[in-house]
Every structure is written in structure tokens, then in C-alpha cells.
Amino acid sequence: MAQTIHEPIEAVEAQKGERRRKRRPSMRMDMWTAVSLVLLALFALFLVYPLFNVLRESIVNGEGELTFEYFYKFFANSYYFQTIKNSFVLSITVTIVSLILGVPFSYFYTFYRLRGSKVLFIGAVLSVMSAPFIGAYAWILLLGRNGVFSQLFGGAFGITLPSIYGFGGLVLVLSLKLFPLVSIYMNAAFRSIDSSLIEAATLMGSTGVKRIWQVIIRLTIPTLLAASLLVFMRTFADFGTPLLIGQNYRTFTVEIYNQYLGETGQNHNFAAAIGIIGVLVTTVVFLIQKYVAGKFNFQLKSSRPIARKRPGGIGGVLIYAYQYGLIALALLPQFYIVYLSFRNNAQSRFLPGYTLDSYRLAMNRLLERSIYNTLLMGTLALAIIILIAMLIAYLVVRRPSWLNNLIDTLSMIPYIMPGAVIGIALVISFNQGPLALTGTMAILIIAVVIRRMPYTIRSATASLMHQPLSMEEAARSLGASKFKSFWKVTVPLMGSGIASGAILSFVTIVTEMSSAIILYNNQTITLTMSAYVAITRGNYGLACAFSSILTLITALILILYLAITKEENVKL
Incomplete structure (x- = not known):
């Protein structure tokens, strides 16, 4: 009799335990768990390991002693x-x-x-x-x-x-x-x-x-x-x-x-x-x-937007003077560099008259290679950043767990790291086998991916948090696989949120200098580094030519951004 009484109680307790286990975040080995482990491995190899090496270099002397x-x-x-x-x-x-x-x-x-x-x-x-x-x-x-x-x-x-x-x-x-x-x-x-x-x-x-x-x-x-x-x-x-x-x-x-x-x-x-x-x-x-x-x-959400008014009188004149005067002052360096790129010059001196000699000299001084490396590095780095950002955003928002929270935390570490530290960390870690990357385009791409990744991840995460889960569930209920529902439903939902940020991220990538100056060489030189080298050698006309081309690329990217987004809420 006692046995028959205790059996239902034990069954109920077992059912409660099963429900508690179901409510806990699951770490079953599926596609997304595998993605999490791959991302964790990449962060460990290209972020945690280099940072550890910088720390070790700072407290271990040449004899291997702790100091x-x-x-x-x-x-x-x-x-x-x-x-x-x-x-x-x-x-x-x-x-x-x-x-x-x-x-x-x-x-x-x-x-x-x-x-x-x-x-x-x-x-x-x-x-x-x-x-x-x-x-x-x-x-x-x-x-x-x-x-x-x-x-x-x-x-x-x-x-x-x-x-x-x-x-x-x-x-x-x-x-x-x-x-x-x-x-x-x-x-x-x-x-x-x-x-x-x-x-x-x-x-x-x-x-x-x-x-x-x-x-x-x-x-x-x-x-x-x-x-x-x-x-x-x-x-x-x-x-x-x-x-x-x-x-x-x-x-x-x-x-x-x-x-x-x-x-x-x-x-x-x-x-x-x-x-x-x-x-x-x-x-x-x-x-x-x-x-x-x-x-x-706290957050603000406007149901009645601010109504803009026309400035008038003396106050209006002062407003226009402040706005356009400040922008003119901020853009003055860019315009002056472009102007000087067409001036006659003799190394560090600019002479009367105009010429295209600075651009001809640039053609003979790695201009083609610099443009190619700049666009190649920027395109590949941006593609990697977008892929990683979408994956991490999905893992953090849709599949929260201690592992994914750890990945999200690791991804934010570069936000507080100066570029020079990242450059030194990568050189120390990958200067020799088994993974010798120093002097290659790969190490430059890794550096800019690490530096610019946190901003895009935050943008993608914020975008996905505002998207309903019901659309993904509907795709799954119609027979779509996890990967297909992610690619066909989730990615388009996030796409608009990170597209504009990605275009502007491209600009910061192609103008990177802090880490590039430690990692570049003659084969991987970019427009930014070509301009810097010309300045250090006192060839100001050549430096103006490289800088002007870089400014032109930046302007074209921004025009593309405005044409695609037609908005003014940018994420820098």
C-alpha cells in the first residue's frame, strides 16, 4: 500500500524536475552551439591569446623571469x-x-x-x-x-x-x-x-x-x-x-x-x-x-516630433554664420589638401602654377597597389565584420546562454583598446610559426576587424531586439530548417539595421592608421600609409595626391550611404 502511495509522488517530482531542466538554457550540441564554439575559438585565438602575450611581454624580461x-x-x-x-x-x-x-x-x-x-x-x-x-x-x-x-x-x-x-x-x-x-x-x-x-x-x-x-x-x-x-x-x-x-x-x-x-x-x-x-x-x-x-x-520615443522653425532676424544670421562657419573650418583641411595636390612643388615647397605632376609621381610610387590594398582590405574586413555581427547578434538575442554572453563580452573588449596595442599584440603572437601572419594582408584585415567589430555588433544586436520572434517561428512551423529560417528571415530583418552602419564602418577601415603603421610593409601598404610615408619623407605634393584620392574615396562612400539610406541617423 505504501509503495502505491509513493509511486505517484515520485512520478510528480520527476515531472517537476523534467520541467525545470527544460526551462534551463540548453547547451545541446546543435548547429548554433557549434557556431558559438567556433566564434569562441576565433576570439580566443585572435583576441585573448594576443592580449595574453602583450601582458606576458610586459611582465617577463629577456631571461624569462617574472618582473x-x-x-x-x-x-x-x-x-x-x-x-x-x-x-x-x-x-x-x-x-x-x-x-x-x-x-x-x-x-x-x-x-x-x-x-x-x-x-x-x-x-x-x-x-x-x-x-x-x-x-x-x-x-x-x-x-x-x-x-x-x-x-x-x-x-x-x-x-x-x-x-x-x-x-x-x-x-x-x-x-x-x-x-x-x-x-x-x-x-x-x-x-x-x-x-x-x-x-x-x-x-x-x-x-x-x-x-x-x-x-x-x-x-x-x-x-x-x-x-x-x-x-x-x-x-x-x-x-x-x-x-x-x-x-x-x-x-x-x-x-x-x-x-x-x-x-x-x-x-x-x-x-x-x-x-x-x-x-x-x-x-x-x-x-x-x-x-x-x-x-x-531611460529612452525617448516621440509621438509628436519637433516642429522646425525658420530662423529670422539677427539671430537667424548668427545661426547660419555659426553652422556654415564651423563646417567650413572643419572641412578647410580637406579642401586645402586637394588644392595643393594640383600645385607645382619641389619636395616640401609649393611653387606658383598648377600641374598634375604629384599624381604622375603617385602613379610611379605605389598608387595602384595602395588603392588595390585599401579596397581589398576594406571589402574583406567589412564582409567578416558583418558576418560575425549577425551571428553574435542572433546568438545573444535569440539563444541567450552563458557561452553566448561570454562571446558578447569578449567582442566588446576591443572597444577600449587603442589601435597601437592591437597591432603590437598581433605582431607578438603571429610573428613566427605555426601561424606566421606578420607582413601579410591577413594580419591587417584581422587588426581592423578586431578594432571595428564592436560597433557593428551593437548595431546588429539593437536591430534584432526590435524584430518579432513570431516570423522566425512561422518559418520553422512551415518546415524551414534552422539555417534556412536564419538566412531567409532573420538576416533580412537585421539587414536594414546594419547596412548603413556597414557603409560607414568601411570608411573607418580604409582610413585606419594606429594599428596599420605597426603591421604594414611595402607589399601591403594602403593609401593612408602611403600618404603618411610621403609626409615623413618631406614630399608634400605626393602626400597631398595620396590624401586627395583617399578623401575622394571617402566622399564617394558617404554619397553612396546617403543614396541608399536616405536618412541622417548614422552609427559611427
Whole structure:
């Protein structure tokens, strides 16, 4: 009798246990589990392993002994420690100036119906997406010791302009390049504000500048913080601009390069230690930003969009002057470089008259190879990034598990890594067998994939999170396999979300310099590196020709972006 009573109880408990097991995330070996394991293996090989090697290089000396002498050398010597302080101060300053310039620019662009607004948008994107060192090089030609503006003001008015070299020049060049990042991000945030909130604030007596600060800015704080972090990271990791105009204001990225490839001496262990310190600094900044952003964790959805108004009177004149004046100043380096590419020149001197000699010389100096390598690297890297982004987005959103969450976390690590550190990590890890990649196009592609991957992954993940699961379930119920439902249903749903971001990612790939300068050689040289080499050799006309072609490619890509998307919500 007792046995017959306990049997149903045991059966019920067994059924409960079975239901609990079904509710747990399943790790059965199926197609998607295999994809997860492959992705994890790729991250382990090309990200975790290289980072581990950089860390090992920084704490193990030439005799194989564990030591912290390289870190002690950095912090004990004020010369080296000052580089990280300089980078931090420069990044903070550029971020503040970019906010001061970018937020009003975006406000006027969004809240007013301006003539030629599309020109302002294209100019802003073209400015921020140009090769990082071209602006610095152009400003040297404009405001350098023998620059055209320096000579004009000095000769005509007896005015000595401030030097373009050092901290002030870095802030000027980087702020004019990066303020469009703030404006592009803030455009979408301002458009998401419901006009009823502004009307309510007006009825309560909040008008003018007071309303902008109390309502509009506070409603967009999450976007403001995200844009600030991106400007900070790009400034902190920038290599080309401090190298050309930093002079005595040395930053840690330039010091890494000097220690790793310097002509006066090389210390790979010390370069690795500086790289690790840089990663730690950016990690702390990233975590602080995430914590602060968590305090303002809300989203806006506008049911009544902002009604743009026509600017009029003196205020309207000032708005137009600010908008077009700022864009003209930001684009001035690009136009001046193109202009100089047609000038007669003798190495570092430009002469009266015009010619195509710079372009003819470029044809004889690896122009064809540089264009081919640039487009090949960009196309292959972008294809890999899109594939990985779609797979990771699907795994994270549709098949959450500890394994897929780990992959998602690993994919975000490069977001806080300067390009120079990635370049050093790959050289250390793949400089010899069994997988010797140094000096090949493959290692350049791997570097840019690692650097640009996090942005596309986040875009793809956000896009898929807004797509209903019911469409995939319907495909499966009609007999479609897992792979077919993913390819025929899920990919098109994500496609529109990552297509625009992919086009703009292509621009950042083809203008990559921080990691490329460590990884390139004569066979894998790109347009960016060809222009840089010409600058270092004092052949300014040739450098202008390479830079102009790179600018043209950038402009064509952006025109393609606008033609395809017909929108202004870009993801940079």
C-alpha cells in the first residue's frame, strides 16, 4: 500500500524536475552551439591569446623571469608617466570642446529649418570620417611656421599666430575633427524628444536657454554621455595627429610607437607595459561612463516630433554664420589638401602654377597597389565584420546562454583598446610559426576587424531586439530548417539595421592608421600609409595626391550611404 502511495509522488517530482531542466538554457550540441564554439575559438585565438602575450611581454624580461621593472620604469620616470597624463588631459579637453561646439550645432540643425541642411550633414560626416592625420598635416601647411596663414598674418598685419604645434594645436585639430561625432549622435536624440514636453515646460515658465538646459539637455543625457565616451576614446587612441603636431606634448600612443619601432632604440617589453597601462586607463573611463549612464537609464520615443522653425532676424544670421562657419573650418583641411595636390612643388615647397605632376609621381610610387590594398582590405574586413555581427547578434538575442554572453563580452573588449596595442599584440603572437601572419594582408584585415567589430555588433544586436520572434517561428512551423529560417528571415530583418552602419564602418577601415603603421610593409601598404610615408619623407605634393584620392574615396562612400539610406541617423 505504501509503495502505491509513493509511486505517484515520485512520478510528480520527476515531472517537476523534467520541467525545470527544460526551462534551463540548453547547451545541446546543435548547429548554433557549434557556431558559438567556433566564434569562441576565433576570439580566443585572435583576441585573448594576443592580449595574453602583450601582458606576458610586459611582465617577463629577456631571461624569462617574472618582473615588474617595466611598470616601475614607467611610473618612476616622470617623462614616461607624463605621456599618459598628457593623453588623459588632452582627451578630456577635446571632449569638452567637442561638446561645446557639437551640441549647439546639432540643436540649430534639428530645431531650425535651415537652407542647405543636407550640405551641413554631409560636411559634418565627411569631416569626422576623414583619415585621422590628414587634418593635422593640412593645419601644418596652414598654421605651421611657414604656413600660408602664418605668413599672411605675419607679413600683412604683423600678427604672430599661435603655434599649431603642442597642446593647443592638438585641441584645435582634434576638436574640429570630432565635434561632428557629438552633433550626429545628438541629432537623433533631439529628434526623439516629444514636442509636448517642451510645450509643458513653456507653460511652466521654462523658456529660452533655461528650457534648453532644464528640459532638452537633461532628456538627452544618455546620448550625450555615449557621444562623450566615443570622443574621449578616439582622442585617447589617436596616433597620427600627436605624431605630426604634438612635438614636446608627447602622448602614450606615440611613446608606444617609439619604444616598439623607434629609430634610436627599441624596447618591446616596455612598449607592451605602456600598452597595458593605456588599456587599464580606458577601461576605468569606460566603467565610469557606464555607471553614470546607468543613473540616466531611460529612452525617448516621440509621438509628436519637433516642429522646425525658420530662423529670422539677427539671430537667424548668427545661426547660419555659426553652422556654415564651423563646417567650413572643419572641412578647410580637406579642401586645402586637394588644392595643393594640383600645385607645382619641389619636395616640401609649393611653387606658383598648377600641374598634375604629384599624381604622375603617385602613379610611379605605389598608387595602384595602395588603392588595390585599401579596397581589398576594406571589402574583406567589412564582409567578416558583418558576418560575425549577425551571428553574435542572433546568438545573444535569440539563444541567450552563458557561452553566448561570454562571446558578447569578449567582442566588446576591443572597444577600449587603442589601435597601437592591437597591432603590437598581433605582431607578438603571429610573428613566427605555426601561424606566421606578420607582413601579410591577413594580419591587417584581422587588426581592423578586431578594432571595428564592436560597433557593428551593437548595431546588429539593437536591430534584432526590435524584430518579432513570431516570423522566425512561422518559418520553422512551415518546415524551414534552422539555417534556412536564419538566412531567409532573420538576416533580412537585421539587414536594414546594419547596412548603413556597414557603409560607414568601411570608411573607418580604409582610413585606419594606429594599428596599420605597426603591421604594414611595402607589399601591403594602403593609401593612408602611403600618404603618411610621403609626409615623413618631406614630399608634400605626393602626400597631398595620396590624401586627395583617399578623401575622394571617402566622399564617394558617404554619397553612396546617403543614396541608399536616405536618412541622417548614422552609427559611427
